[in-house]
Amino acid sequence: MNGVLVVGGGVLGFCSALALQDRGLTVTLLDEGAAVKPASWGNAGHIAVEQVEPLASPASLRAVPGRLLARDDALSLPLRDIRHWLPFGLRLALASRPDRFRAGKAALKALVAEAMPAWEALVSGLGRPDLLIRDGHYVIWDTGDSAARGLARLERGDHGTARYRPLTAGEGADLARLLGRVPAGAVRFLGSGHIAGHDRLFDALRGRFLERGGVMLHGRAVGLPLAGGRARVVVESGAELAPDMVVMAAGVASRPLMEGLGHTVPMIAERGYHLHTHPGDWPADLPPLVFEDRALIVTRFRDYLRASSFVEFSHPDSPPDRMKWERLRGRIRSLDLPFALPGAEWVGCRPTLPDYLPAIGRSARAPNLLYAFGHQHLGLTLGPVTGRIVADMAVGQGRGPAPFDLSRFG
Numbered sequence: 001m002n003g004v005l006v007v008g009g010g011v012l013g014f015c016s017a018l019a020l021q022d023r024g025l026t027v028t029l030l031d032e033g034a035a036v037k038p039a040s041w042g043n044a045g046h047i048a049v050e051q052v053e054p055l056a057s058p059a060s061l062r063a064v065p066g067r068l069l070a071r072d073d074a075l076s077l078p079l080r081d082i083r084h085w086l087p088f089g090l091r092l093a094l095a096s097r098p099d100r101f102r103a104g105k106a107a108l109k110a111l112v113a114e115a116m117p118a119w120e121a122l123v124s125g126l127g128r129p130d131l132l133i134r135d136g137h138y139v140i141w142d143t144g145d146s147a148a149r150g151l152a153r154l155e156r157g158d159h160g161t162a163r164y165r166p167l168t169a170g171e172g173a174d175l176a177r178l179l180g181r182v183p184a185g186a187v188r189f190l191g192s193g194h195i196a197g198h199d200r201l202f203d204a205l206r207g208r209f210l211e212r213g214g215v216m217l218h219g220r221a222v223g224l225p226l227a228g229g230r231a232r233v234v235v236e237s238g239a240e241l242a243p244d245m246v247v248m249a250a251g252v253a254s255r256p257l258m259e260g261l262g263h264t265v266p267m268i269a270e271r272g273y274h275l276h277t278h279p280g281d282w283p284a285d286l287p288p289l290v291f292e293d294r295a296l297i298v299t300r301f302r303d304y305l306r307a308s309s310f311v312e313f314s315h316p317d318s319p320p321d322r323m324k325w326e327r328l329r330g331r332i333r334s335l336d337l338p339f340a341l342p343g344a345e346w347v348g349c350r351p352t353l354p355d356y357l358p359a360i361g362r363s364a365r366a367p368n369l370l371y372a373f374g375h376q377h378l379g380l381t382l383g384p385v386t387g388r389i390v391a392d393m394a395v396g397q398g399r400g401p402a403p404f405d406l407s408r409f410g
């Protein structure tokens, strides 16, 4: 088989495939076509260029007990999944040491700084600037106290290329109209953005990929055997594919495949939940709203409205916690949002490594194997910039950026 085989057709897989085609490479994309749409379709759509600090930080670690006890259940560690989250948690605690946090932040911040330019180049290359809406987002607090604490946190924090400011009178009036009250506190972020819609985006990515001669294969990769020091891909049907190069971009499912080759990949399924409904009266031009006290983001896409929340350290195959959708409805009701309930339910996995940095690099076991997964809360944001790095590695000899190399896990 000639050319590059990309395993995984989520945002990381498609962005890598298109960037590889930009370099003139022949690309085949293998995807299992999961029955439930993966995270690339289930996310909140936010291009979160303000999130430059890895969540493995001394501050996040200090906040864990409070978040676990909080009534809103924003963070959960289900007992049935203890064998998954306990070892992950120990690694996370080590990665949160101040020195590791500082180094991780420098690496993540540099990557996130390239996210928006890479998105702009992607949508302009597709001839579809309408797919990216660069109008920032709002952060809203419920009470004067939480607003004061939130603002103090923002002042201390680093927001990368994004910035925030108080609301203008017009923005305050827009929010008051939507919420039926003046929020106790709110700021407007600028520099961030959101996508116009998931199917719109993926239709455009797939269309361009096929137009350039890309081939899509339907199947599930089940192994990465080595032959003569080079990685091949075994598909569930029994077929063994021997491309010139493989790019592993299968989200959380990348773990067993890479571990089969001897890599250490302590990745967990950090699950999130959403409710999805028709846009109703929600203003079409309102940027995403982050209700910080409720750990809730509501995004108005062109054709739908979506409310997303929760961090649940779990296993991809564990049954969903149905109460989470009920809690999400409870939050929407208590905020009195014009969000048509009950809404369609979805749960899916953020592929998260314990230091909250992605894995982007070249395998030390097989030089023809590149990887791009583990993008946690930022996979949509970092898809296009990661694709470029993958393409650079594919046409060069390098291992990729050292902070994102899998060898950091031993």
Ligand SMILES: Cc1cc2nc3c(=O)[nH]c(=O)nc-3n(C[C@H](O)[C@H](O)[C@H](O)COP(=O)(O)OP(=O)(O)OC[C@H]3O[C@@H](n4cnc5c(N)ncnc54)[C@H](O)[C@@H]3O)c2cc1C
Binding pocket: 007, 008, 009, 010, 011, 012, 013, 030, 031, 032, 033, 034, 038, 039, 040, 041, 042, 043, 044, 045, 046, 047, 048, 219, 220, 221, 222, 249, 250, 251, 252, 253, 254, 270, 271, 272, 273, 274, 308, 309, 348, 349, 350, 351, 372, 373, 374, 375, 376, 377, 378, 379, 380, 381, 382
């Ligand atoms: C509730 C929620 C909200 C989020 N909000 C945001 C946000 O606003 N902004 C942001 O930047 N990020 C957000 N994220 C994170 C983001 O969605 C993920 O980081 C990103 O989608 C990961 O993309 P991926 O391509 O690595 O993996 P996935 O989206 O999981 O895609 C993996 C692909 O690989 C395929 N696959 C899996 N196993 C195999 C196999 N064995 N063989 C072949 N194919 C296989 C799957 O079918 C799938 O198509 C959110 C996540 C969640 C859960």
